[in-house]
Amino acid sequence: MVLLTPGPTPIHPLVQAALAKPMRGHLDPETLATNRRIRGYLEALFGAGEGALLAAMPGSGSLGMEAGLTNLASQGDAVLLLVNGTFGERMVEIAHAYGMRYTVLRAEPGQPIDPEAVRRALAERRYQLVTLVHGETSTGVINPAAEIAALVREHGAYFMLDAVTTAGMMPLSMTAMGVDYAYTGSQKCLSAPPGLAPFALSRRGRERLGKAHVPGWYSDLARVAVYWEQEGYFCTSPVLLHFALEEALRLALEEGLEKRYQRAKRLYGQVLGLLEELGFRAYAAPEARLPTVLTVRPPEGFSEADLRKGLYQRGVSVAGGIGPTAGQMLRLGLMGESAREEHYRVFFRALGEVMGKNGLEEAFLERTQPAAV
Ligand code: PLP
Numbered sequence: 621m622v623l624l625t626p627g628p629t630p631i632h633p634l635v636q637a638a639l640a641k642p643m644r645g646h647l648d649p650e651t652l653a654t655n656r657r658i659r660g661y662l663e664a665l666f667g668a669g670e671g672a673l674l675a676a677m678p679g680s681g682s683l684g685m686e687a688g689l690t691n692l693a694s695q696g697d698a699v700l701l702l703v704n705g706t707f708g709e710r711m712v713e714i715a716h717a718y719g720m721r722y723t724v725l726r727a728e729p730g731q732p733i734d735p736e737a738v739r740r741a742l743a744e745r746r747y748q749l750v751t752l753v754h755g756e757t758s759t760g761v762i763n764p765a766a767e768i769a770a771l772v773r774e775h776g777a778y779f780m781l782d783a784v785t786t787a788g789m790m791p792l793s794m795t796a797m798g799v800d801y802a803y804t805g806s807q808k809c810l811s812a813p814p815g816l817a818p819f820a821l822s823r824r825g826r827e828r829l830g831k832a833h834v835p836g837w838y839s840d841l842a843r844v845a846v847y848w849e850q851e852g853y854f855c856t857s858p859v860l861l862h863f864a865l866e867e868a869l870r871l872a873l874e875e876g877l878e879k880r881y882q883r884a885k886r887l888y889g890q891v892l893g894l895l896e897e898l899g900f901r902a903y904a905a906p907e908a909r910l911p912t913v914l915t916v917r918p919p920e921g922f923s924e925a926d927l928r929k930g931l932y933q934r935g936v937s938v939a940g941g942i943g944p945t946a947g948q949m950l951r952l953g954l955m956g957e958s959a960r961e962e963h964y965r966v967f968f969r970a971l972g973e974v975m976g977k978n979g980l981e982e983a984f985l986e987r988t989q990p991a992a993v
Pocket of ligand 1: 626627680681682683685707753755756757758782784785805
């Protein structure tokens with residue numbers, strides 16, 4: 621099966637091999653040495669600066685989200701949630717579940733958050749924390765994180781960035797942008813198996829740890845730090861996933877984040893160009909297209925469910941819409957190992973069969989491998 625969903629992503633053979641290493645204890649010297657190397661790699665991934673807490677929580681990306689909200693704001697603190705899709709809405713659900721005092725600023729699905737609207741919202745009241753999803757997977761929109769971070773910094777609030785569809789596939793610098801907390805899921809742009817939520821908490825953000833009340837135990841980052849920094853017991857971590865994550869991070873950084881970004885962008889343009897010729901229409905606003913998640917509405921006469929089913933029967937797994945986009949679109953992943961020409965070649969071969977059109981694979985090859993002169 622060729623995995624072209626927006627996560628999980630295909631796993632590199634070296635990452636797969638790391639999963640087959642012999643089991644070790646969570647406090648075994650080899651595991652702890654792996655953890656130290658992971659922290660070094662996470663510094664390069666997030667650019668979190670001196671004194672940041674770097675770690676990977678045992679859980680999925682949503683745990684990273686929940687931990688950010690509960691560690692950076694206490695009950696009663698005002699929180700501003702910037703929302704333009706399902707994963708922004710998830711932040712609202714979490715804030716609601718914890719009884720936080722939150723305000724939601726929404727943009728239409730398919731549109732980015734407008735920094736001017738954020739400026740106005742920040743002028744109205746004092747916030748402790750502002751949250752943003754960098755790349756909204758449900759719509760394929762990238763939000764102007766750097767511009768918004770600058771406004772939040774001026775305001776004095778903490779800024780939390782969901783980097784689930786961006787970290788590992790584009791250069792990020794939390795210090796340059798002014799981000800206090802960022803997280804991802806191991807199964808997305810890093811192409812490791814699901815099960816870990818790598819994150820970085822800035823020096824400024826971590827000043828709260830151990831002081832402010834956190835309404836939870838497992839997601840209390842002060843406890844997570846005991847394991848990752850003091851190398852003491854917090855919980856039994858998924859050691860084999862640590863081995864796989866280390867290898868995935870090593871591969872990503874060896875390739876280089878800028879190169880990976882260009883790889884995703886180039887393939888996005890080639891895939892979208894051919895899909896548009898077939899009558900598909902891009903969903904995300906042209907100025908805000910997330911290079912790691914391509915969202916398209918099917919042409920007249922084709923339903924997204926039938927297309928997905930036909931592709932799956934031919935060994936290609938893609939996703940449909942979720943939340944506001946359910947039933948309206950296909951979502952194609954271009955994260956990590958999914959952003960490879962050979963996989964999209966298989967995709968176009970299968971799509972040609974499903975749509976009854978000849979020559980799609982060849983047409984794709986013409987775009988990706990221009991004839992030599
Ligand atoms: N944030 C974004 C932008 C996502 O795309 C996802 C998952 O797709 C999540 C958060 C939640 O991650 P997980 O499904 O690993 O809990």
